[in-house]
Amino acid sequence: MNDLFDIAIIGGGPAGLTAGLYAARARLKVILLERMGFGGQLLTYEKVDNYPGFPEGISAFGLSELISAQALRFGLLTRNAEVTGLEFEAPIKRVVLADGFIEAKTLILASGASPNKLGVKGETEFTGRGVSYCAVCDAPFYRNQEVAVVGGGDTAIEEAVYLTKFAGRVHVIHRRDRLRATQIIQEKAFQNDKIDFILSTVVKEIRGGSGGVEGLILEEVPGGRTSELAVSGVFVFVGIHPSTDYVPASLERDPLGFIRTNQEMATSVPGVFAAGDVRSKELRQIVTAVGDGATAAFNAGRYLEAHSL
C-alpha cells in the first residue's frame, strides 16, 4: 500500500469516528485505523443518558453503531489494524502497523484510554475470575451474590447501580470521605437499598482460591485499621490512563501521560492532532470527544491548506 493519505486517524471510538465523518465530508483522503470493532470505551457501558438528542437515553452499543454508520455513509475508509509506532518528524508521517505501514500528511490520535488497575496483590491473578473492569460484561455472572465496586467517580457509581440488577448486595469502596460522581448519579445510588458505602477506605489485597475471588482486605485511611470483606467479585473503576504505547516520547504530554494540545487540537508536533480521551483535558465524555474529533479534522484540513500539502 503506497497510498499517501491526507489524514490518518488512529482509533475508532466517538472521537476518531467523528473526525472521520468531518474529514470524509470535506472530501479529504482519510483512513481510520482501529484494532477492534468501532466504539472504544463506549462498548463497556450499558446506557448513555447525557448525550444530547436522545431524551430517553440510548444504549451505548446502539450509539456507537449510529456514529460509525454515519461516518461510513460519507465514505470514510477504515482498516482493522494494530498501530505499533509513529514516525512524525518529516512532513510525510508514517504510521507503523503490526503488518506494514501507511503514510499520511497529518495524523489524528484518537486512541482513547483504558481502565487503571488497583495495583494490589491478587488483582492480576484473579482477573476474569472475580476481578472485573466491565460491569456490563460481567454483572450477569454475579446473580444474587455479594460484590464490591472500587472507586467514587461517575463510572464507579453508575456501574454500582447497574450491578444491583444482578447482585444481591453491592459495597462501594472509596478512598475519600465523599464521592466524586455527578450529583444526579450519587442520588440514584443513595436511594438504592442494595448499595452501601465504605468510605475513607482502600483495598489492600484481593484474596481467593481455586474458584476465584473470595474477599478483600480493606484498610481505613487515615488510621490504618484493616478489616476483611467477603465478596465473590470486585469491580474496579479507579480512573483511566491514555492508550499511547505507540506514541514516541518526544510528543508532549501532561504528568499523567495524556497528550497535550491547544484549542485547535494541535499537539506539540506540527501536523499531529489529538482528540478524545487520549487528550489532556478536564471533562472526558462522549459529547466532548465528538467535539474534539470535529475540531481536529477541521484543523487538520486547515494545516493541509496552509502548507499546500
Next chain:
Amino acid sequence: MAGNIIEISDSSFEKEVLQSDVPVLVDFWAPWCGPCRAIAPVIEELSGEYSGKLKVAKCNVDDNPKTPSRFGIRAIPTLILFKGGSVSEQITGAVAKSQIASAIDKVVS
C-alpha cells in the same frame, strides 16, 4: 459470517472441542457484551489466518451456561485455547490481536 467459525453449545462442546484433532480457540461471549462485539472482527481474521491449523468456535454463555461455569468463567470476553482436550491458554478481556496470535502460536504446530 466467516465460514470457518462454528457455534458450539453445552451439548456439542465435548465432541467439537475436547475431542478435536486440532487445537480449538473458544470465544465465550454474549449479546449484551460490547467488548465481545469489539473483538469479533479480530477473531474472524484469526480464523482465516490459521485456517486448517486451528478450529475457531464461539460459545454464547447466555444460551449455554454449563460450559463457562465448568471452566470458572466469570468475565467475558474470555478466550480459551484447548489442545488435546485440555486448557492450554486463557485470555480475559478485549486484547490486541497480536496477543491472541502469540497465544495461538504456542499451541499450533
